Amino acid sequence: MAGYTMHVISHTHWDREWYLTFQQFRMRLVDLVDNLLDLLDRDADFKYFNFDGQTIVLEDYLAIKPQNEGKLRKYIQNGRILVGPWYQLNDEFLVSGEATIRSLLLGHLIAEDFGVVTKVGYLPDQFGNISQMPQIFRGFGIDNCIFGRGLQLVEGRKTEFWWESPDGSKVLTMLMAFWYNNTQRFPEDPQAALEMANRAKNQLVPHVTTPHLLFMNGVDHLEAQDNLSGILKSIQEQLTEDQIIHSTLPQYVQAVKETHGEWETFKGEMREDRHCQILAGTLSSRMYLKQENEKSQTLLEKYAEPASVMSWVLGKEYPQDYLRYAWKLLMQNHPHDSICGCSTDQVHAEMMPRFAQVQQIGEELTHRALDFVASKVQTTEEANLFVFNPLNHDRSEVIEATVEFSLGPATRSGVHPIIEQAKGTDVLSIEVIDDEGKSVPYQIVNTEIITQQVLSPIELPLAQNFRRYKLLIFAQDIPACGYKIFGVRPSNKRPIGGSLSPEPNVLENEHLRVEIQTNGGLIVKDKNTGQTFVNCNVFEDVGDVGDEYRYVKPLHDKVYTTLNSSPSVSNVLDGPLCTKYRITYDFAIPESSAENDKTRSNALTVCQIITDVQLRKNSPIVEFTTTVNNTAKDHRLRVLFPSGKSPLSHPLLKGGRGYFSHAEGQFDVLTRPVRPPADWVNASPFYPQQAWVDVNNGQTGLAVINKGLPEYELYDDTQRTLAVTLLRCVGRLSGGGESPAAQKTPGAQCLGIYTFRYVMYPHAGKWEDAKVWKTAHQHNVPVRVIQTARHDGDLPGHLSFMRIEPANLVLSAIKKSERVDSIIVRLYNTTDEFVEGKFSFPGEAKEVNLVNLNEEFQRQLATSTNVVKFSVAPKQIVTLEVKRET
Structure with a gap:
């Protein structure tokens, strides 16, 4: 292919906090923007600067330099500074799907206000990419994606391809195979600059399908190259067949589109983990952050917003400003260096007040809204x-x-x-x-x-x-x-x-019988299916000499479990509706690593583990609350649930049989093999989950439900054990020796007391038959x-403000529209089948419309009605707009 066009993209990748704190990095941000504005003022040939797909940088800068807002707006409106579509670049696997939508929604609102939204699905450094991201991008009118992690160049793979979500949504996708700094900073010398351009070209040419090459001029926290326009002219003067241009991501995407290539299609999540490329250890670094995030997200999504909509319908003002403020605070904790737990101790210490403030706002908004609704109900008792x-x-x-x-x-x-x-x-x-x-x-x-x-x-x-x-x-x-x-x-x-509790150390209801063994492990009998699970809720501890990014097993590891323990057991609650037993272990494990991280120390320390096992009347689940007093370093603690499941056939095996886990993701349920492919060198065998993971053989199954514990592994052992990580304790930000990230992080050892909540759910059939998501959400969203008090009111003693049927349609959001006075209802289809949905509510709506994720009108579904029927494709996300009669 002759005659290439080299698209030079001036940019920075802005990690808001990482090896420095937010305030330290903001000082560099202010310098960057000040110098960028000066450069744009004085050099008309420096045409563009791409601001990392974010808009939060505008807020961070203008909080210090509000006097420069007009100049920023001018350069955004005339296309020289490109911002959005994101509020911030969040990690995709550690936040809810709804949170990812909110980052794009808020990013669009801010970028629209400043003038122009950059319609590029930019994912430069996320640690892998979720399966539904193409559908999410399409929901914002974005038909493309440029990404850095999740897939790697292997034989036969090209840098341009279609990426398809489970619902069939596709985006044209381009891999930054040689990272977002393949022309990080051109040398001033014309010959050396040409050599850099040719090196970048020669790297890309064997892998591209078009004559358009992506040259990323920048990297983490770098300012714009102020002599770039002259250098590009000097390079062009030396080129014969090719051209080099100062370009933008949208211009590059459009140029690739216009080649109309015959691109291959990649389907599903991008978690190709050759050589630890996706840094999977971040799923369990500083688990307390993941727990606080789950608590905060659930509070805003499931309580504060729906309750505020209910009260708004009844006449109370909708607290849009407070909810947006709370979401901004929460999303400040969502970038990968933040929520992934892979920054300095001070950075993560500063995240906790943000979570606390989100929860304070969310709790107060929820209480005020529910109190208002309750005051409208006719009641008879004091x-x-x-x-x-x-x-x-x-x-x-x-x-x-x-x-x-x-x-x-x-x-x-x-x-x-x-x-x-x-x-x-x-x-x-x-x-x-x-x-x-x-x-x-x-x-x-x-x-x-x-x-x-x-x-x-x-x-x-x-x-x-x-x-x-x-x-x-x-x-x-x-x-x-x-x-x-x-x-x-x-x-x-x-x-x-x-x-x-019909006898000592036994919990029993209509569905389950749970026997506490002398070692503290449980024998759980499912009365409905006849299956029995042995040694449930056993704890396993192994060494970890890695860092905040990577789990690394010591060369000579020592594995400890509670299988041979002799814990104390006591009944702490009993009655007709609930019984609870407390199991207390003094779990002796090595106090740290030893011999330059080759093994674990011989000296032991006692980590007390207290588990409350609870069973409620008529409940199909066993509930666990486990509190760990962690006194050890350099280790990983997990809880184990042997499933005892036999192999299951699956299309992934091309006619064979094998073992698979099924885990809730973002608007999807992911089926994953017990082990990654053999050619993935140094790949991690553990995976992300949202609320639950399941293993089944088609006839019976076992699900483990969690609250804020996103890492699991299905062991390749005789019992097909599900392992959920509780703690991963390390002492370094990065162990690779790279500066400045090679810092000690004693806070990542997570010494102290931590509490974890999870559930065991035996069931009949597959996860779809058992509606595992329904049980999981019922537990996690009580x-x-x-x-x-007693008061008169117009509302009856019970009322449904809206219904979405059938149960296969999962509710994701009930909120007020960001732009108009209407109600937004978002749902998704968990299954691989078409579903005929029904949406009903009391009263009558002026109209019900189908809108996209950006809350923009698509088509009208009904007028003057309180019942709407609609079709939902497999794995489709649907957003409805309800316009009320005024």
Whole structure:
């Protein structure tokens, strides 16, 4: 192929925080932008600068230099500075699919405000790419992708190809095979500059399908090359057949498109891990960050936004500004150097206040919205429980609730005397009734006398005393995306008796029998299928001499498990609705690595592990809460669940049989082999998950559900054991010796006390048959309960604000539109089959439209109705817009 066009892209890759803190890097950012604006002012031949696909850099810069906003806007509007489509470049596997959509949505809003959105699906340094990214890009009108990690050049692979999502969405994709710095900075000498251009050309030519070559002029945190325009002229003067141009990513993409090549198609997720290219160890570095992120995401997506929509429909102002602020705070923690846990200790220390602030805002918004809705409900008791279900299916389950009865008026005098009188008195009996006045089974967990602040916008805080009951209630038929009221009143009735522990160290309900062995492992019998699982919830600890990016096994490792332990076991809660046992281990493991990381030390340290095993009435799951006091360094701690599953045939095996895991991803369920391909040298055998992972043989299966524990592995052992990582403890940012990332990070050893929550779910059939996602989401998104008083209201005792059917359609978002006064409802099809969907709601909508992920109109579905039917393709993401009657 003769006559190549070399597209030189001036850019920087902006890691907001990494081996320096955000504020340290921001000083460099301000210098970069100041110098860039000066360069654009004085050199008309320096045409373009690509700002890494981000818009958060505009906010970070203008917070310091607001006086330069006009100049920034000018150069963005005339196309010389290119920003967006992202808010920030988030890691794709460690955040929810909804969070990725929000980064693109917010990036579009900011870039639109500044003038122009760069419609390039830019993924320069994400540690692999999710399967549904082509569909997500298409949802924002982006038909292309340029990426750096996830696939590598192997024999026969070209740098241009189609990338296809499971729903069939395709984007034209270009691999930066020689990274985003293949012409990082041209030498000033004309001959040397030509030699650099030719080297880059010669690298690319064997692998490209078009005459257009991508030359990335920049790298992490580099400023624009201020003498570039002259250098490019000197190179062009020396070229005979080729041309070199100062270009942009959109111009390069358009040029490639116009060649109309016959490109091959790659389907699914990009996690090709030859030579640790995707840095898979970041799935488990600083696990506490992943847990806080899951908590924050769930709070905004499943509670604050849906509850705010409910209250908005009833007349309360929608808190758009606060929600956007909370999302921005959360997304500041989503870049790969942040959420992946691969930065300095100080960087990660500064992430925690962001998570805390997101949770403070989310909790307050949720409470205010639910309190407003509850105030509109007709209630009959002095104390009522408003139970909010944010999921798109009705629920009947044992729920946790707290109810308080006043012990006297609020005062300014601190502790009211009645609190002393109340101490030691008998617990008052209560009765729980549903909205039809029928008595509801409940179990008292504990009672206490408390003093609370009473806040008012017109008075100083007061103090008031209450008797608080912590209850378990068997709540039935809680409506989808709605609420149900339960009354609580003093009564002479005693709670129903009974036990879910028929004998010592045994938990049993309608579906499961759980026996605690002397070593602390569990024997779990599934009454519905007859399958038995042995040695469940055993802990395994191995050495790790890697770094924040990579798990590295010591040359002479020592593996420790709790199989031969003798833990203490005690029953800490029992009743007709729930029983709980506590298993306490003194787990002795090596205190650190030894002999220059070749092995583990002979000196042992005790890591106490306390696991609460819980079983609720009529529940098909075993719940675990495990607290670890980590006193060891340089190790990895996992919890194990042997599945005992036989091989299963699958198209990936081309007619053979083998072992596969099925894990929830972002708008997808991923099927993965037990081991990566043999030609992936130094590949990691562990994978990412969202809420659950499953292994089955077609007839029966076992799912493990988690909250914020994104790393799992399916062992290639006789029991096909599912392993979920709890802790990975290392002491270096990067062990490769590269500067400046080769820093000590003692905080990454994660010494101290950590708590983990996960679930075991035996089931019949495949994961699709068992609707594993439904059980997982029901566990991870529990109902929210607030107390409300007696009051008149127009709303009934139970109400569904909307329903999405069937259950194969999973709700992803209920929110207000970013641009207009309408409701946005997003859902996706988990299955490989077409689904006929039904969306219904009380009242009547002016119209219901299909919109894209950028909330732009696509087509009208219905007008003046409260029921809408629509078809959803396999693995399709659908966004609906509901315009209300005003």
